[in-house]
Amino acid sequence: MSSAPHAPAPGDSLAARLRHEAGINLNHCYQCGKCAAGCPVAEDMDNTSCQTLRLLQMERPELDRRVLESEAIWLCLGCETCSTRCPQEVEVAKVMDYVREASLALDLAHPRSRDILAFHRAFLDSIRATGRLFEIGLVANYKLRSRHLLKDVNLAPKMYVRGKLPLLPHFIKGRSGMKRIFQLTLGRKR
Amino acid sequence: MSRIGVFTCHCGENIGATVDCAKVAERTRNVPGVVHSVDYKYMCSDPGQSMIKEAIKEHGLTGVVVAACSPRMHEPTFRNAVEEAGLNPYLCEMANLREHCSWVHEKNDATTDKAADLIRVMVEKVKHNTPLHPIRVPVTKRALVLGGGIAGIQAALDIANAGHKVVLVEKSPSIGGHMSQLSETFPTLDCSQCILTPRMVEAARHPNITLMTYAELEKLEGFIGNFKATIRRKARQVDEKLCTGCGLCITKCPNKKIPDEFNEGLGKRSAIYVPFPQAVPNKPVIDKTNCTFYKSGKCKVCEKMCPTGAIRFDQQDELVTLDVGAIVLATGFKVMRTDKFPEYGYGKYADVIDGLQFERLASASGPTLGVMKRPSDGKEPETVVFVACSGSRDRAKGVPYCSKICCMYTAKHAMLYKHKMHHGKAYVFYMDIRSGGKDYDEFVRRAIEEDDVKYIRGRVSRIYEEDGQLIVKGADTLMGGEPVEIKADMVVLATAVQAQDGSEELAQKLHVSYDPYHFFAESHPKLKPVETNTAGIYLAGACQAPRDIPETVAQASGAAAKVAALFSRDELTREPVVAVVNRLPAPTFSYCVGCFLCQSACPYQAIEAEEIRGRDGTLIKTLAKVNAGLCQGCGTCVSTCRTKAIDIQGFSNEQIFAELMTL
Amino acid sequence: MKIGYYPGCSLLGSSREFDESVRALAQALGLELVEVPDWSCCGASSAHVLDHRLALALPARILAQAEAAGLTEILAPCAACYNRLATARDTLEKDPALARDIEAVIGQPVTGNVRIVNVLEVLDRFRDVIPGRIAKPFAHKVACYYGCLLVRPAKVLKFDRPEDPRSMDRLMAAAGAEPREWNFKTECCGAAFSVTRTDLVAKMSGKIVADAVRHGAEAIIVACPMCQSNLDMRRPEINARLGAEHTIPVLFITQALGLAMGIDATKLGLQRHMVPAVMTPAAV
Incomplete structure (x- = not known):
């Protein structure tokens, strides 16, 4: 049993907020790359999907910012191929939705x-x-x-x-x- | 008047950190009947046990409660100590303050209160305990080994060499198991058949081993030292005594288009067949689902051809009952099939194969005689992709565990391929390389460094066919998850190791625990790795968890050692926790009215009838009587008895009520 | 037989022929379509990009409207609408607190008592009827293209197999066509990037068109307006990128089935395609 997440504070990492607000535990990702391997837009992304997850996993403000400022999160089409094939059942497409919203809220969307x-x-x-x-x-x-x-x-x-x-x-x-x-x-x- | 001593253990921090043990000991002193109550850091230690022994003598104790861990852990320790001090061991009970209290609650007053309550309950029980004596039962010195793979063969040979009789039961027509299908073995690359077949022959010829192939366990009754096993010997339709194994029937059989199990469907066999040339016994069987005679009522060519008249179309399955004292479970594993992979084509691509199929392709005795030819068109594959962790460590596919053997056999496969096709390209997609073991990591490095196998760290997302090639879409996570696309001629999936089909049913027949993936469960993960929770039944090999050959052989020898130790004694002592029917002076004799509801309820056939006769021989009353040798102490009879005439020794109604009433 | 009907915005405009062919087929099969009263847009591929609550509230309003009208099942032919409606329904069912929040936003109760079905599911119910109604077999090799939104996320939609689905292939076989095995049945076409990143759409849809042609298809059959418009309207960009002149038409399953059942081509809106959808009779 995983311990119950604490309610995140405003300065908390995106991973902590994802866990609390969307019930997605990014620690499940073991970086196998299957999401990126099947992603139809992976080759056009600045961060592939598994890189995005890795950046978020570290829970460091400067790495969170790299995700929020990336173009990749806007190139995700939400086709759900990643979520469907993820062996660890991480809902990658939902993560993308979440970080897009966070990026907009902080006015960090890629030019x-x-x-x-x-x-x-x-x-x-x-x-x-x-x-x-x-x-x-x-x-x-x-x-x-x-x-x-x-x-x-x-x-x-x-x-x-x-x-x-x-x-x-x-x-x-x-x-x-x-x-x-x-x-x-x-x-x-x- | 009871004089109970209570000994509260801190179990280091395990209990002491959450329960205030000193306070518990203090409060227990006030419980009526308690004359001595102390706490100590480790009751199970020598000084701890001495405290108990001295207290028994000093205070003249009539009962002991040790408040510590689970009785499963240390009851024998404390009962021995009590016995050494001259008290009947069954006057010692344990209150479980660890699993039932400190491990499951936070540190606070309520937890300490609960600990004190648990002790109070056991004190009440001990007050009602009576001295009991272990039951002695004889041991049948014959072992049953279920499964004729390397695990079963090794266990059978070791038990037989210790001088005991063994019956080795295998469900398929030959012993040998998966190991007989393998090409070469890691990390030495010695030929699997070459090292296995001598063992197979040895098992078949050993005077202490009886081989029963094409047979399965139907039913098991009894208990350690005294099992009664019913084995179904499936009809081979061939008289094994008359058959000389000449093979004429196989040559003449008109139906030769049946996918061959031994070659994992890559070859064909006839309806009457021997699974492989080195099969033991080398006697054919008729596959009734595919035999022309069984399908259409006509043919019997084999019968006409057989020079010794060994074909028996009228042969029926036969049930054999065996008395055995111990059982070794060695039923092995299966591998997940390629049709469980939607993203890799649901098994529709002939050139996407699993690891066992590759073994057959690489084997000199296989369908291609060891020449690398892909299944679809027989072309030599110029590029082969090996995918490790196919289905393993994949909770989405229901297999979150590591299959353990794939890292090594994938390296071996890539190496064998490169040895056979020097100009070919071999790629391995992997997530981690788990090569702990003697000479294992060196073996993997050799594949990479000397045989030039390209290892790519990433999973494969999809495989599809284009112009006669397989497009393998993966990613290289060492390059930031960059997509990688390889055009391959053949793909080998190192599919997950899974429990054998029917494991759950078999476990239920044997009353053996199993894990959520249907692997059989060991009694203790560290200290009792070959025992099951049913005494007298032991485990060997991959039926317990994914295992490689060296580990399997070591565990099989371990299981055999346990059996030999058991057979070194002529009789066993058993816990006296059995049902007894109460007896009273004449003329009542017993509350039992002889309705025998208990007899129909008993799952162990342990209830017999006892006739009470007068001096002149006239029948006065018929009572139920429990056979202590068969009774397992489950208590079903107690709950069905309408007159409360039956009770479990050590867990009597009186004791349980006393426990409850004190709360 | 009656069923709730949610056409969705594209079926009123750029994919009119999908609506026309669904209605024509429903009429021919005796299925009465009851339009969800005063329906609004589901938010499609835009709402969820900007705000997750909006992405739930828009479909929730439609569910509420349908429930209020006593409908228990809604046919949503547009794959995007189908996906958004089904996903919202599932999310609200699993998170009661969120459901209360969304009910407050739309000012209407949502019980979740409406099932959302796609056009293939509904047509499958007529699988015993259709073979007897085939007047002019659609005797062509076809590539059945499902796209993403009909099959993913599989745990929510629970429709067909997530990789290599079969339901459309079965229907087309019943219509006399020869469904081809091909590789990109569920690959993404680029969807909502049609206007903004036409370059990506041309690349992604290009792969799909090229693979269908490589596997001998004479028509691509779809059940999603976005797939249809990307593969059809963006054909000039696709061909430019591939350096090819692919003329393979892209038909909705309802159009192809309609043709096979002898319904008039104009009634099915075939004239509205950019790539001419005139199927020349196959060589017998």
Whole structure:
């Protein structure tokens, strides 16, 4: 039996917080590398998944920071191949979700994550406003946020012709409820 | 009037750190009947035992309570001490302050209170104890060895050479076990068959050994020194006495397409077969699930061909009952199969094989006669990847333990491959190299340094096939988890060592404990590694835990030594903790009314009928009577008796009630 | 037979043909789809990147809406929606304290009494019916592509085998197709990086398209809008990266089955694909 984790203090390591808040014990990882071996984006990452876990395992502030500032955590697609194959049943994809949130909270997100973040924010803006995703709105918002104004300009007309781009959003009835959900969760995180 | 002495032990820090032993001793002095109460750091030490002996004489004690560890640990120690001081040993009891109190509670007043309570309970029990005397039973000096691999063969030979009879039972048609399948053995690379087959022959020819192959244990009754084993001898459909082992039947058998177990499915055999050329006994069996006659009612070619008329289609299984005094369990292991690996193709790739299959490929007697040929197309594999820890140390696959032998045999495999194919490339994916053992690490280093085997520290995530090659996707954790992709012609998975199929059922038949992975459990992990918790049943080899050959042989000899020690005596003494039916003066004779509910409840067939007859021989009453030799003291009869006529000596109802009432 | 239906946002827009073909097939099989009232977005692959409570609250609202409408089972054809809904349901079931927190956020109770099923699970219930309904066998070699979201995390979804799943292959075989053994059935296509990291999507989806073609497939069959759009809409980028001219079409399982059952191609939305999905009759 592992001893019950103490409630983590603000200055505590990410590993301690993961254990307390998400029930993930990183000491289970024995650094076999199977997660990295199967990761579809491993070769594009600055830290492979097992390196990320290793950095977190040491519970040292400077190493935690290397994780929070890395690009790798933004490249993880959450495909769960790592968690599925991990012999020690470490939920690696959940760890990635957790450290991304921590990175945002401390404003340490990697510069090259800007576009990825812009996309996710634009996506959530769209559903906050209407309740359902409005794809034209998403793309327009993303382009403004990311300044990639000319990206995929050829694709939109093709999609429109094929009836894949409705020009008007769907508005759900429970929009006030949706706003409340965003207020109580994402809050002022932007 | 009882005069009880109580001796409270600190067990060093074990009890002393959580329980206030001085206070406990002090409080115990006030318990009615207690005339002496002291505490001491180590009661089991010589001075501790002397304290008890002196106190018995000085205070004229009629009973002793030692408040210390578990009776399993030291009851014999203290009972011996008490006996030396002239008191009946069964007037000494232990209160378990360690396992039942100090180890499981925090240090505080309540813990000390509980310790005092546990002692008070035992004091009440001892007040009701009566002197008992050990039961003497004879010993049957014949051993039963279950399993005919190297463990069973070694144990059987050692027992037989000590001058005792042995029956060696093996479920498959030949003895030899997994060792007979191996090519060469680490760390010396000597040929496995060459060192094993002389032992097989020796076992078969030994005057003290009776071989029963193609046989299994059906049922076991009795107890140490006096087991009764029922063995099922499966019908071979061949009369072993008439068969000369000429092999004509095998040559003529029309069905030769059956995957060969001995070659791990890499070769084919006929329906009537001998598992391998050096098999002992070298007598064939008919595989009834595949035999054309059993499937279609026609054929019997073997019967027509047999020059001695040894084929017996009418032969039936036979049950043999044996009296034996001791049993050695040596049923071995199995390896996890490649179909347990979804990420490596669920076993669908013919060229992803397990370690035992590689042994057959590398063996001169194997399906390729020792030439490296991969199973799918017979091509010589130019690149081979070996994957250590396949399924071992993998809690997701239900095997969190280390299989122990794979590091060594993987190094051996890579080495054998390189010796056979000098230009070939061998890669080993590993997590740690565990090569503790004489000349073991040197052996692994030799594979790396001299045979140029590339060791990559990392696990393999996936294997798939592309253009006739296997793509092995791993990572090199010594390079930061960098993905590594190797195009291989063959992959060898060092799959986990697991308990043999049917281990759980066998353990239950024998009343032997087993661990969560169905390996048989030793009685004590350090001090009783070859004993089980059932007296008279011993363990040898990989049925207990993953083991290599040297360890298996050493343990088998250890088990044999235990059997020989047991057989050195003509009779055994047993604890008198058995049921007794109460007896009263005439005309009642006993509360027993002779309903014999106890007889049907008894799992050990220990209850007999006793007739009470008058002087003229007329039957007055029929009572139940316990055969103390068979009774195991389980108490089932006590709870079924409607008239409370039956009791367990040393654990009588009176004693248990006294214990409870004091709380 | 009735079942709750959660189309999800992409099925209203960029993957309209999935919705059209699901509805056409349901009609043909006599399955009534009851849309979850006033459903909202599940948060897909964005919410969980930014906030884990939001990632639970968005699907929880949908579960609550369905429960309130008395639905006990929801068909979510979109693999991402299926995955988010099932994961949220599982998380809330295992953590009652978190469930109370999320109920407060959405202002609705969630009991977890709704089962989430994907399109393959639902079609499998008609496995005895489908063979008798095949009018024009889909006589092509196909690569059934499941992607990540239908099978992982296996402990939560408990659907098919996590590696080398079989359910879609069985359905396609029933439709007269020849499912090919291939290697990337459950590899990730790049999913949500379609817009932001098109380079990675081209690389990842490229591997998938190339392996399907190498194994002789004439069509890739999918059950996920993200997989479909990455393999279909991003084909120019894929081909540029591979230096190839792959024209293999990417069909939803519902489209392929619909065709085999003789449903009109336009009703199944085949005209909406970027890579023409006109299946030339196979050489007999």
